[in-house]
Amino acid sequence: MAGNSDPLTPRAKLAVTAGKAVAAASRAAGRGSGSVIGGRVALKLDPDLLGRLAQHLDVILVSATNGKTTTTRLIAEALRAAGPVVSNALGANMPAGITSALAGGSDAKFGVIEVDEKYLAGVARDTAPKCIALLNLSRDQLDRAGETRMLAENWREALTGSKAVIVANCDDPLVVWAASSSPNVVWVAAGQMWKDDAWSCPSCGGVMQRPGDDWFCGECGFRRPAPSWALNGDHVLDPHGSAWPIHLQLPGRANKANAASSAAVAAVFGVPPQVALERMYQVQAVAGRYDVVQFQGRDLRLLLAKNPAGWLETFSLIDPPPAPVILSVNARSADGTDTSWLWDVDYTRLTGHPLFVLGDRKLDLAVRLEVANQQFQVCDDLDQVIQQAPPGRIEVIANYTAFQDLRRRVGN
Missing domain, CATH: 3.90.190.20 (Mur ligase, C-terminal domain)
Structure with missing residues (x-):
């Protein structure tokens, strides 16, 4: 099931087979894709299965409050220029759904995985990603996820000393604070329309100053890092200052921002911005969104x-x-x-x-x-x-x- 150099153990193969059978039965019964229940069964049989399935892949994790599914799809399209991709394209983004997705990708080179914000730390530990894209953090499902700064703290701890290249939105103070614990960050100026979760400094609690598009804490000096990639109108500016046009079938500023982050991720794996952005044009809708x-x-x-x-x-x-x-x-x-x-x-x-x-x-x-x-x-x-x-x-x-x-x- 996995790459030739490191085949799955018999137990892992059994877990994958059982998970696929349960998923197929769930689909036949009209209960959705079956990916979550299939993944749960597979992980029960082999708790280490997610890590085993990821070991032959260059894994890219994508996490955020908004835009995860779309950005995952854009990155997957871009990276297909460099090799086969397996991805949880339908948005099942907790460990069971991710396990199901990877079980279907035995010949893939890249695993492009959307991850629920609460599960990022665990999935990163299990899959040893080469790259993690962090787009934004804002209030969402307060009864389940809790306060945004707690999530940022969770991310910050998980990324401390991470070997992954972190591609992070420098316009979101919570994302910057979380990513700053990592030794290897590529900053993207992707913008932030919603600012109401970032008026206090995540580092010291001081009041955030926001002159224009900039931000900084007047008390501890925590500030917006200089980006190497930037969304500029209908273009992405790369680290050399070249402007690449964004042509998407998906509407709106937020999707241009997703494309800018996706181009930065693709570049980590050697796919040039022009090639990455041209491939993103293929995406018309994402799991029904924008249809x-x-x-x-x-x-x-x-x-x-x-x-x-x-x-x-x-x-x-x-x-x-x-x-x-x-x-x-x-x-x-x-x-x-x-x-x-x-x-x-x-x-x-x-x-x-x-x-x-x-x-x-x-x-x-x-x-x-x-x-x-x-x-x-x-x-x-x-x-x-x-x-x-x-x-x-x-x-x-x-x-x-x-x-x-x-x-x-x-x-x-």
């Missing part, structure tokens, strides 16, 4: 946003008023059960859009929109929205399980 689907004679664009930073970036993507917008929010375990984050989102940016509210927690969202003086209708289901929405493409913004619900409804 435009037809449903009951209407065009719907599906946008995933699951926390304040993500919603802020997504609002900048949508068609101008009076484009109708659906907002759908659940609070199941995969979303985080705490919806207090809705109060951190600036809904006045939606003024002028006819708004339609769906999801398990639609009333939580309705109260928040009422306070923001927005005009909206609470609906029972997507069919009711279609009947009532004015003409034009409908923008659909949903958090994680609400997004999956909507994809199932439109047959995507």
Whole structure:
């Protein structure tokens, strides 16, 4: 199953086979891809399986609050210029899902792996990555993940003395603080639209100063490092100062930032920026995100946003008023059960859009929109929205399980 030089042990092979069988049974029963349950079974049979599967790969880990799945996909496309890639492309980003993904990549050279922020330390320990990309840290699933500085502390400890090249966003103070414990960091100026989790210094607790795009702590001197890569409008600036155009089918500033970080990662493995960025153009949608689907004679664009930073970036993507917008929010375990984050989102940016509210927690969202003086209708289901929405493409913004619900409804 693994590279010829170091085949898997009989126990590991049994674990892989059993995991694939369970995953196939789960798919046949209509319970999703089966990757998580398959990985759990495989890890039960061989707890060291993740490390064994990774040992013949050049592993790249990608972690962040927002943009992990898309950036993982962009890096995977870029690195295919240098060899076969295995990746958890559908976003199953905890150890079981990662194990399932790697079990399918026996001939790969690179493993490009999205990792949930809470699990980065353990997965890095097991897979000995050559490169780790850190994009951002912001509030998300507060009931599960806890406070952002605790996550940054966890990352910082995990990266101390790491042999991996860390590709990190120098515009996010929490990421910089986490990455600074590593001896080998490539800084990327990828930008940061959402700043509300980084007003106090992660190093000393002092007040962060933010003149223009710069930042520093006025008390301890912790400051933004000089980047060697930078997003500059529609271009990536490389360490030599050359500007490479970004041509993406994915919309928005955030995806240009993801492309800049991805180009920096590709360069670690010898793929030139021009080649990397050209290959990224192939990506049209990522696990349904950004897809435009037809449903009951209407065009719907599906946008995933699951926390304040993500919603802020997504609002900048949508068609101008009076484009109708659906907002759908659940609070199941995969979303985080705490919806207090809705109060951190600036809904006045939606003024002028006819708004339609769906999801398990639609009333939580309705109260928040009422306070923001927005005009909206609470609906029972997507069919009711279609009947009532004015003409034009409908923008659909949903958090994680609400997004999956909507994809199932439109047959995507």
